[in-house]
């Protein structure tokens with residue numbers, strides 16, 4: 601906070617709170633807020649009825665429960681004198697920020713995002729966090745292996761049914777929650793975030809599966825495609841380009857490179873193959889307690905990659921109305937090179 605010039609840090613619902621305190625707040629209309637003055641002690645303000653769920657951490661924060669007739673925002677404002685700079689969490693509800701503005705108007709308080717304080721901490725994963733990402737990645741890999749082995753029936757089922765099947769398997773493999781299970785067949789795969797529908801999967805199609813969840817607080821995220829029958833040459837050739845681009849993106853994720861270098865490495869190969877117009881999104885996103893968090897692997901992000909940075913490398917090629925494909929692994933930058941959290945087969949596995 602000293603380095604960032606922040607006088608007060610206010611963290612409400614979202615993952616900064618469990619990161620700092622071990623307590624995950626319910627996203628309720630009743631305010632929960634960790635209040636950290638730059639030179640004082642931290643206070644966790646919680647609704648009284650939620651207080652029993654908090655595991656107290658003496659030396660980290662003091663617990664301050666508020667009752668149903670209290671004004672919790674006034675309570676928060678009273679814990680800190682008038683800060684010149686207040687850092688507020690990205691996912692604090694607007695209603696609380698609006699009320700806070702009544703106590704600390706902008707003529708004397710400047711508001712900044714809590715990322716100014718939290719990003720350095722959150723992006724650089726420590727040994728325990730990397731182990732958690734590895735465990736989540738291995739669990740997602742086991743579901744990908746089931747997909748590749750043909751254990752998950754595809755032909756004749758709807759995308760939605762396969763999505764539910766994959767979700768159940770993520771839980772069976774140890775995830776606590778499923779964050780998403782995109783299943784997109786044929787032309788639907790040309791929409792990167794296609795919502796699994798009642799569309800029935802047919803012989804001869806490429807099916808894109810992008811799934812992940814949270815396991816012991818940390819996220820998995822993997823994309824694999826399978827071909828139901830021998831793929832046409834156009835698809836097989838494009839997949840070879842995608843495979844090479846993804847590997848190049850992973851290889852570029854070294855300590856000291858810029859985040860945008862990962863994007864450039866993958867994009868260069870897809871561009872060179874004449875398919876650049878079909879790669880319509882950034883190459884990757886950071887991952888940790890959230891499925892998408894800093895740092896982002898995108899042109900314009902010159903942030904240097906540091907040891908412990910965890911991110912996806914997921915180039916895609918999407919031909920509208922025809923087909924789509926994406927290949928995604930989670931990678932953690934380490935002193936001796938990129939460490940992949942995913943080891944499932946990278947090939948376009950042919951089934952049936």
Ligand code: ZN
Nearest residue numbers: 792793810892
């Ligand atoms: Zn995505």
Ligand code: ZN
Nearest residue numbers: 810821822823
């Ligand atoms: Zn994904």
Ligand code: ZN
Nearest residue numbers: 821912914928
């Ligand atoms: Zn992803």
